Amino acid sequence: MSGDPGHLPNLGGTEPGGPPARLPRQRCGTTPQMRGRYPDYDVLAETSHWDEPTRRVVLDRVERVPPIRFFDEAEAATLGAFCDVVLAQDSEPRVPVLAMVDEKLFDRRGEGYRHSDMPSDQDTWREVARMLDAAAAKAGAESFAAAEREAQLRIVGRFAEGELPWEGCPVDKAWGVAMRDVLSAFYSHPWAWNEIGFGGPAYPRGYARLGPGQREHWESPPEFDLDPVRDISERGLE
């Protein structure tokens, strides 16, 4: 079963040829792109066991997707494509990450710090959009959103390595600011919890089965049977 770690990127799996083959389709509830390791697990089936303020906060992420108010149309197109690339959200259903980031910036919700050599988070995000579009233009595309997938991956790769030219402030810190918001949005979403088998809110019920390999009665086993040797050869990664 999933005891074999050969699917992990450090051990030769996954990148860059997409998700591991044989990753099951989700059979219950929703995951981003409807794949996941826990095809019969839906954390949203447990909401009756959550306290009301928590239930409201989590369900709002699913039921109340905010409109784009902070970014303009061009920025939203560029940054929406950026969010898709850094999270490998290559098809529907997608967690609406850009809308969640936009709302945070629109509401001016801070993180409690700003690097002395960086602009505000709001201005940083706008700069990221400009920088991505400039890099795409250099590669001959009309915009980052319009660039080929391969070109987008190359540009984001250079961004992640701190190699994109950016006047005035450190590009590695911009990567940190943007990814902090992206990851916080994506992994706060219950669809992402379904994908990774996270138990989610646990008040007032709590957890009782803490030992290795133990599950609560409502948690579900993983289903992922992958022979890494075969997988790598099947995907032509050797």
Next chain:
Amino acid sequence: MKARLARGLKGSVMPEGNDSARLLDPRHPSAPRPEGMRRYPEAEAVDMLVVGCGAGGATLAQRLARRGWRVVVLEAGPFWDPDRDWVSDEAGSRNLYWTEPRVIGGNDPVELGKNNSGRGVGGSMVHFAGFAPRFHPSDFEVRSRDGVAADWPISYEELRPPYERIEHELPVAGEHWPWGDPHGYPHSPHPVGGGALRMIEGAERCGIEMRVGPVAIANGSFGNRPHCIYRGLCLQGCKVGAKGSPLVTHVPDALAHGIEIRAECMATRVEVDETGRAVGVTYFHEGEEHFQAAAAVAVAGYSIETPRLLLHSTSSRFPNGLANGNDLVGRGVMVQGAPQVAGRFPEELRMYKAPPPEICSEQFYETDEERGFARGFSIQTVGPLPIGWAEHVLADGHWGQALREYMRDYNHWYVIGALNELLPRAENRVTLAEETDSNGMPVARMDYSQCDNDRANIAFGKERMREVVRAAGAQDVLEIDRYAHLVGGCPMSETPESGVVDSDQRVWEVPNLFVADGSVMPTQGSANPALTIMALASRLAERLALKRSGEPAARRPRRLRRGSRPAPTGVDAG
């Protein structure tokens, strides 16, 4: 003796001199309600005005209230109602953190906010993991022993009684502790999850001893506080009321003894009169400026906000800020190195279950010359939730499909972290930035850079953790560099030239102004600071009571204008 024995036979021993756990409403055990709280007029000088209702401020207020002092506490954040305000959710808990603007700089800038900064009644302990270790005796004499940093003007022996007292009040659960000054804990250790079991085995194979605890979580019900439910969201505020924070450990008793907590009140200046005595504090509440008169003031805003307040409290007598005559306020601010090493295991470990603080080793706490650097580190468990785990995966260099795959693998991972003692450096400092907040007060800027000793300590700690994780059978390993905790910035010292406060935490330059938080620590050890901050505040209260002449001040109201001088009530320790 008989009473103590009888209490012992009934299970949890309740602490003496603090009824907080019994005062909580059993239907809402995660916080007291402020209804019926005593109120004090602003113009009447209270005996002690405390700024900040966290580990230091709340403990000090409770102790003084017990002795009949009239105490007001100003708290910048809200008075929490956990049933309504807190959620069992990672991203939804951002209100617990100090998310007001601050600026960070230096070669190794320290991210603030959720990592280390609280706001609201209960302070950062509302969202601390729960580890509550003592400092070691060696921490108080680092300069003498190791030739680095500074000695404290007090010894471990002076903190042992308040340590023991606070451990009973939180209460702390853990195995008998073999390191530092060996000691036991009032509550037996909690059960640990599968990941911690793995790490205990791995450490053993490396010759490293681990112990369960010490955590500020009652093992069993405690007064009206219920048992822990092992839901793993300790860093998001304990809705259960099982984890100790001042909100449940000291505020209920303090309220019962007549303190007033003024929530959502942001202190902007400590005011002094022409003789250099503090006369009260100017603060903002809902955009309005107020002034509370006081016979004495204790600042407990922690290592960023305390220096900020003192630096902003300029006057003709103190043009560079209060207590800053030697240009030392804000200097020596410290964080601990907190690198994490994650290991991947064949079976599911589901590290979101059980409190993140599970086991700890202080085997590497003391200096070992063979390592090539001074001081050391401790090893603890971390247990990140999905967003925290995603940040860990990103820091190891993964995004896109690789990130998603490591995330899908979440349930197979377990994470341990080090707390490295990084040394205080004068150039690491809190100052005022040009940017101002909504009250027009300059925001804090924190500059931080490591020294060679710090880098060597962190690298060595990571190497030991990699060994533990590998020996535990990890199939893959991911790492992240980060920081934890904040202390220092207003160090206590033997002489007025070498620090900001004396051994009684009294500001050298102002006879009735005290600092009652972690900023007074000259060094930080490799221990989580909460217990020591509380123990220091508890000791400070004892010292104040000893030095105070006679009973509480007369109750007659005094008419005071802002800046006028209150009648002395004999609080200054001079």
